[in-house]
Amino acid sequence: MSPDVPLLNDYKQDFLLKRFPQTVLGGPRLKLGYCAPPYVYVSQIVLFLMPWALGGTGTLLYQLDILRDYTAAALSGGLMVFTAAVIQLISVYAKSKSVVVKRMITRNILAEEDQHEFTSCAGAETVKFLIPGKKYVANTVFHSVLAGLVCGLGTWYLLPNRVTLLYGSPGATAVLFVFGWITLCIGEYSLIVNTAAETATFQTQDTYEITPLMRPLYIFFFVSVDLAYRLLVMFIISAGAPVASYFIPSTVGAVVFMTGLGFLLSLNPTDLSMVFRCGVARHRVGSRCEAFPGNSGYWFRWKECLLCIAVLGMALLEAGLLHRYASSSQVSRSSAQTVVGYVLMVLLSILWLLRETQSIYIFGIFRNPFYPKDIQAVSVLFDKQSKLLKIGAVRWILLTLVSPLVMVAFLALDSSLHRLHSVSVSIGFSRAFRTVWQNTENALLETVVVSAVHMVSNTDCWWNRSLDTGLRLLMVGIMRDRLVQFLTKVQFAVTVLLASWTEKKQHRKLTTTLCVLNAIFAPLVLIIIVVSTVLSSPLLPLFTLPVFLVGFPRPVQSWPGAVGTAACVCTDTVFYQQMVPRLTSALQTAMAAGSLGLLVPGSHYLGRFEDRLIWIMILECGYTYCCINVKGLELQETSCHTAEAQRVDEVFESAFQQEHPQVCSLNEHLENVLTPCTVLPVRLYSDARNVLTGIIDSPENLKEFKDDLVKVLVWVLIQHCSKRLSMQENTHRPENKGKSSPVVPPASNSPPCPKSLEDSDSSNSDTVHDWSDSSIFDDEPAIKNRKEKLQLNNLPCTNLPIPGSVDFQSADDHSAGTGPKNDLYRTVMLGLPAVDKGQRADGAYIPLVEFSCSQSRLLSLPEEWRSNCTPRSKIMEMSPLFPEDWYQFVLRQLECFHSEEKSCVLEEIAEDTALKDLYIHTVMACYIGLFGKDNGVPSPGQLVRVYNGGLPWSGTLDWLSEKPELFHLVRKAFRYTLKLMVDKASLGPIEDFKELTNCLREYERDWYIGLVSEEQWKEAILEEKPCLFCLGYESSMGVYTSRVLMLQELSVHIGKLNAEAVRGQWANLSWELLYATNDDEERYSIQAHPLLLRNLTVQAADPPLGYPIFSSKPLHIHLY
16 A cells, blocks of 8 residues: 555545535535625525524613513524524425426536526525425424524523623623624524535435434533523422332332342343243243244243343342341441452452453453463364363353342442432432443442442541442443543554554655644643543544544444344355354353453454454343344455455464463554454354366366266266155055056167257257258258247157158057057158168157066156257267166165165166166266267366356257256266366275265265355355365466365454444544545555554445445344
């Protein structure tokens, strides 16, 4: 990447310079890219200052003592409502006028997309430009009323007398009055005239016109502080205490209620709904309700229900008894709470030690001496992690069962609960009793801090005297959350600053200047970080440069809309679809053991295996459950993707694959936003790509390929017929016993329906039916529509009589009594050259023969496969290639007969010459259909073409194409043979028929051999076929390649990302694409950044800003 990649191209710079003033002023477009009349600018200024004029009217009347303050505010608000309604009606009228048909004006397509043509000051085009109007009538009314409300409150808030009383200075009053009304004009213009593009946009469309409400609502919140304080607080104080005292008069009842409600609200609502649905279904059906497969409640079985009921019962009993019987003495209650506080300190220390032993690094800095060293083999990983998992089980018991009950005891013993009829006590303890279950580790830390401060501090200090325990826990929780955010934001800012200076590829011309400015204004940068921390908003690095701004507050998932509803699906998506269930199961064990550290909503993790990158985001957490979203990043790596993926591999290799790591060694990549956590054994596909040079182009291998192909064709066809036999319930019917089934064997002595005009080697000619008068002298005969042939494909060899043709029939037909039946098998001879009598008789009539074994018909090929248009002479020429010994061996190995005389039956079938001739003819016809009628050695390119389904043109190709089932079997046999050729070249030759049979059975059972583009490839992966094979050609290198997927237990490296770095880069991505519209594919902010992993982070964003190829629905993981 060049360090001089432009942040914005020239066109986007002009566009941003026009849009930014519009955003600052709330909507007026005072800078256009074309020449506009002066009245356009004057009209915008008048509309912009209109609220000030209306509010100034009320202000003037108040200052002259004509109206009181609230009357002046009401007057200004009413005038604003009327004015807003008039403005919207004018917009509607202009839209109706513009519908009139006018002369079409040719526009310059090279002009700016927002160019308008103004005809007059009051013209429809001018009004539509000034006042675009609303899409919905409801918004027209609502926005007008809201505009009047904001204007009235603003007038009341900015009355000069009130401001002077507040600040006591006329100068401050004048400044606040002027800038206050400018702020109000900005908000009102955005609401009723024209909405500006907001920098806080996180989605591409504003369907319900919510953006115009942003600025007025900010103003409304600020100017209504006094009103809210006077009304809302008084209401809570006056209503909250009577409600609590009326409904829960007993402190014991209140404690039990808060304990139970806190536990229930911390459970997974999906599981609760599943239990309820199962209960309703069981009540209706009257039987046991099975868990619904595919639902998150599938794992919420009766054991978990019993566990939750038992824990809830113990918590309620403990809270009620301790609060009731330990409240008799103030001294005993205080000392008991102190003892429980010491127990909590011990629990916190133990849990911290047990959690840190599960991860590779302690605090992300020092290597864990207890973690397995140099784990590359999965079997070794299982053995070394077994002890850590036992420690994790102990941690789970302490965290899930012991710690919550001890904290409930600590809260139940608190003396503040006797002052329950207080709003602060009710709010503080309700939150505390829920946090105990919702976020046990953080609640344990907060409780220990409160207990320790209470022990070491003076009883008369403000902390102990003015605040109850519930409020102390609330304040400590807020400080803990903001402190963690502050530290991660500082780490993110330092990484951006140092990377821009130390990384050569990130060093731009302005880098030195920006670094100096950050050093000079370091206090200001810290203030920006503190403000974003207090607001819990992302720290936005502009264009990912060390220019930091306070982003807009966003939800934890950062993106609007439902999770997992959009992804850039491609052929590689199926790998992530197969991986997610297995990965979820492995994450369940790791999360329960504490290997991924503290689970907090909004945390991000990155998984790496071979060329796959898995992005994991925690959506929510609760008591014994966690909800996550899994995204899969692209596998076709670009240069930027490759650079960052290599750095990810380096980070994981330095942590997990050191041969002799030092005890408590430092993390070599501490400055990176990725911190390795653990290794998960997951059952997934390994992807191996090999070059087949020397295998597929070897003359010896190609010669053996043709011999093996005939054998595999025989095996595939026999296996197909035997499976068809095994699926039949009754293989022998009483009326057919002892009888033979007459069939028409297209044997070598009786040619079926020749494709040529004469039964000779000139086989490129087709039958009379394939010729037309218009194409008789063409280079190649024209083939008729395939639909016409399908009408006759049920007859083995049928050509209907044509007027003027000569119909030959043997006299033996009538003597045999098969005249009507044999009429269907007559051959029509039209204009044929002279041949001898014997040959003519063979071509004209196909006699009926019978199988020598009565069971042979069960393994015969379907009737529609028996007729083909391959010349008899070619079949006889190719018949020596048919392996009779292999044919008999395969038949003797069948398992489809279960009678006591199985061996005898199979021996009789193997010796049946009619059945053998049937297989010879079909196999040789399929063989010719694959390679044509030349018996030469195929080329590698020909093998690849046939593998991909591109068979050479011939009459047999049409015959195969009309029989999809047979075509599928032939293609499968060809692919099996090619895989067999690769295996023989790699693993050695096949010793005997038994080894070949085992090999083919393995292909049939464990392998899918096909193409990546086929739907069956995807289905095989989702069904977790053990092995997959694909053949391809790399045109850029001119080599033939193979791809092998093997399903096995493999190691997936998991690391934790700096959550604030992800939020900050996503905030910049949203601003840059949706506001600055900088969608250049080579822009600076998408280039590779090995420390920030900028390209991967952009990919992981939700579409359309990001482009993950897979995004899962919310996955609920039960931490049992």
